[in-house]
Amino acid sequence: MIDTRRLRTLRAVADHGTVTAAAAALHLTPSAVSQQLGALEHEVGHKLLTRDGRGVTLTAVGRIMVAHADEVLAQLERAEAEVAAYATGVAGEVTVASFATAIAAVLSPAIRALRTSSPGLQVRVRDAEGDQSLTMLLDGEADLAIAVEYRGAPDDHRLTRLPLYAEPFDLVLPADHPLTAPPLSALAKETWIGPYPGNPVHDVIAVACEREGFAPHFAHSSDDFRAVVALVGAGAGVALVPRLALRDLDLTGVLVRQAHGPERRVFAAIRRGAERHPLLRPLLGALKDTARETGLTTG
Template identity: 80%
Template sequence: MIDTRRLRTLRAVADHGTVTAAAAALHLTPSAVSQQLVALEHEVGHKLFVRDGRGVRLTAVGKIMLGHANEVLAQLERAEAEVAAYSTGTAGEVTVACFATAISAVLSPAIISLRATAPGLQVRVRDAEGDQSLTMLLDGEADAAIAVEYRGGPDAADRRLSRLPLYAEPFDLVLPEGHALAAAPLSAFGEETWIGPYPGNPVHDVIAFACERAGFTPRFAHCSDDFRAVAALVGAGAGVALVPRLALRDMALSGVTVRQTPGPERRVFAAVRRGAESHPLLRPLLDTLHEIAGSLGIG
């Protein structure tokens, strides 16, 4: 019989690409992870990974086993949810990995609302960029994630996750006050100095893609993942920026002009591990997030 703990190890190594990274995510030693994989290969009777540079990649049988591992682990999540529901589990703690803007816009209001509607539910928040939160969720470091769609990330068909769309957030063009191109289309900003998040941040990808569609590659001279810092640099005349609209809400702006521009947006969704969406502690959280997101009025 295949040990489900070894299936979790298989998925972690497939997700992270190296035994060392998977061990860190699972809070195990690399030796323990290697032993789990060897034991699973003995159980299956086939090699599941082969070396690929400094990492490893799945064999054909490994890919088959990963597909089944995702199904089995999702079913275990469903079993836990049903047992919790049977036990009328209305009290407990959930950990949510979420990026800063969404913490302010939807997660914090949800926590306030849940105090009245689900007083036994305690929400623990982990600040994580939109691409990091899904990794934390899949690694078991979080019970739910609020994330953004990004190139190269898990898509809507990923069978490890159950997703709930929350909102699509437009980006606004932020310019130094009195900028000569204040009324110009985005395509006119190809020669400008740009300010934005570091590469790897999903927002960086959205900005780069929007500029590419406008006919140019943005020249990022200054990088910060803090949108307040980005706005301050624009106000100092250091360049121009595209900033998610909610990040600008309630920000004390100085020396800048903010202009709506058509096209770029980031799509934000909540996610749990597939099978856990009906858990009595997660369901009220997801429902409340969806309700609050629907009232944001950011179009």
């Protein structure tokens, strides 16, 4: 009989590439992870991993087991959802991992609405920039993630996604910039300010500029849009900023102009099999409602 806890451990090692990283994600010691993997190999009767430098890679049998692990874990999510749905009433805690702008724009209003419609539902929020929220979701540290689509993002079959909104970008220029409403192509030789590589917004900006025939030179990097706008106001460069991120910021010393084309597409994600969970369904519904109120819904 294969222990499902060991399947989770194998999945974590496949995700993170090393025993040490998987142990951190699972809140176990590396030796405990190694013991679970050894026990699973004994149960299966085949070697599942091979050393690859400082990391590990799956053997052919390891890949087979990971594929089956995904199906088993999804089925367990369905079982938990049905058992929870059988209980009377909606009461419990849900952890949501999200980037800061979405917390302010859609998650906080959704929590406010749920206090009336589902008072027994408690939402715990974790600020997670970039694609960290999806990692937290897959690692079991969150029950729902709010994230941004980006080029090269894996289409992970372990997730079910719900589109929330598509947010345009605005061009932010120093107030004394000689071009008050330039096309992106006119800014090819400018100094740029933006998020670090790895942040999906960085990728959206890079793709938008590539479509205009140039690669932006990022001289200054920050994942905090307050800092980005402040640097533009100081004359340090130009930036593309998601429109909702500009709300309530100090725009002294900058010009804000609409940029045509770039947008960040925001979605909610849950683990496959949890679609009918009684705690997640009202939360997803509230998120969809508050996303619609932004006027930026994807349809």
